[in-house]
Structures are given as C-alpha cells and as structure tokens.
Amino acid sequence: MLIEARRVKEHAPDLIEWRADYYEDLQHAENVIALAYDLKAEIGNTPLLFTIRSEAEGGNPIPLTDRELDHLLELICKETPIELIDYELQRDTDAISHIRSISEKNGKLLILSYHNFKSTPSAEELLIILRRAEILGADIGKIAVMPHNLTDVLQLLNATDEAKKLLSIPIATMAMDKMGAISRMAGWIFGSQLIFAVGDKSSAPGQILIEDLRTIMKTMKKYQA
Ligand SMILES: O=C1C[C@@](O)(C(=O)O)C[C@@H](O)[C@@H]1O
Numbered sequence: 001m002l003i004e005a006r007r008v009k010e011h012a013p014d015l016i017e018w019r020a021d022y023y024e025d026l027q028h029a030e031n032v033i034a035l036a037y038d039l040k041a042e043i044g045n046t047p048l049l050f051t052i053r054s055e056a057e058g059g060n061p062i063p064l065t066d067r068e069l070d071h072l073l074e075l076i077c078k079e080t081p082i083e084l085i086d087y088e089l090q091r092d093t094d095a096i097s098h099i100r101s102i103s104e105k106n107g108k109l110l111i112l113s114y115h116n117f118k119s120t121p122s123a124e125e126l127l128i129i130l131r132r133a134e135i136l137g138a139d140i141g142k143i144a145v146m147p148h149n150l151t152d153v154l155q156l157l158n159a160t161d162e163a164k165k166l167l168s169i170p171i172a173t174m175a176m177d178k179m180g181a182i183s184r185m186a187g188w189i190f191g192s193q194l195i196f197a198v199g200d201k202s203s204a205p206g207q208i209l210i211e212d213l214r215t216i217m218k219t220m221k222k223y224q225a
Contacts, residue, residue, distance in 0.1 A: 001035065005042040008199035011210045015047040015084065017196065019203050021059040026052075027068075029075050036080035049111070050076050051086035057115035058204070066095070073099055077106040084109040086142070089132055100137040111172070112138035120145040120152035120175065126159035127166070134169045140194065142172040144204060147179045156183055157190045164191025177206040184208050185216045189224055 001023075008016055018039060025031045040048055052069060053059025064072065076082055087099050089112050096112065103110045112133035121129070126143055133141030141163070147153045153175045160173045172194035175183040184195050184206065196203065197210040208216075 017049040047083040049084040058117040086111045109139040111140045113142040115144045123155045123159040130163045147175040160190040
C-alpha cells in the first residue's frame, strides 16, 4: 500500500482516497491507525480520504458490523492525521449525526455519499439525496450512479446543475461506466467539484487516468466560459 501511495502521490492529485474496505486487517484498529500514519508520512500534505464502501453500495465485503465500523471511524477521527472521511447516506440519521459530531470535533471533513450501481434515480430524487447530505451537515455531498443510457447521464448532470444553484455545500457527482465517462470529464462545468481519477488502480467503472483527465479538462477550460 505504501508503494502504491508513493506512485499515486507522483501524479500530484488534490487528494488521495484510501478505499479501506479492501484493507485486509480492518478488524485490528491499531493496525489501521498505524497504517494511516504511514500513509500520511508517504503522501505528505496531500489530504487523505478514508472510505469504507459498503457491499450494498458496491464495496468489498468487510468483517465489521455497522457498530464496529462506526467505532473504527471514531478512532480514525480521534487518533489519526486523516483529513476526510466518507460516510454513506443510507445509514440512519442518528448514526450520521453521531459521525458528523465526532468528525467535526476532531477537525475532519465529512463526505456524505450515495452510490447506485444498478441505475440512475431521477434528477429530482438525486437532488433530494444531495439536499439530505446538506441538512445532515456534510462538508461535501457525493453521488455516483449507474447510467443505462445518455438520458440517465443527463439526469445526473441536471441534478448537479440544480444542486449547484440550490445548495450551499460543494458536491461531487458522477455517472459510472463508459456511458457515464462524459460526466467525469465535463461534470465540473455543471458544478461537480471533485472527481475520482485513476492514479494507480481504478476504484469504480469508467474512471479515467488522471493524466488524461487533466489534459481533457485543460483543453475544455481553454474554451469553456
Ligand atoms: O464515491 C466514490 C466515487 C467512485 O464510486 C467513482 O465512481 O469514481 C469511486 C469510489 O472509490 C469513491 O468512493
């Protein structure tokens, strides 16, 4: 992991995500905490995002119950230099409020996220999801959906454009797979402020190599108002 972190750091991303649902020793919190320190030592001042994606939302199965997961996140907030954590909006309001308060007390940014690997809800539903992230105190609201056609991709972009006008928090939105790749390249025009690119290994279908994304965005920015 440290070698991979070094390789990713060489691409100079704005932040690096640790998809800890793929970490094999998740049940030993002391090892997770130690690795968090080692990773931070490796990547220096690049902010580190700690994510445990649930199986229900496309993640790797983990050996922790919801309560154990919340406890681990508490420790991550209290005892590590990690700057951002991801928490899923599918969790109940009390659990989300608890993680919000712990993360806030410890100066960590909270991303409240929603992933749908099967389909794309309507733009209205997507907006409601992002609004819930805002109401629950997220620093960033995030949505990743699976499109089946370009109309689905347009729904996602439409919701992004609306959220940009209506919400006060930054948002990150993306449609996955090749069908949705345009949302990763052009989502920023509609108001998506964070995009996940491939530094070393991809973590979702349709992700673009960071160098390609930089070139594409640079060219677009040259002509886009
Ligand atoms: O939420 C996201 C977005 C993502 O699913 C994507 O589609 O790029 C990739 C995940 O690793 C990340 O946590």
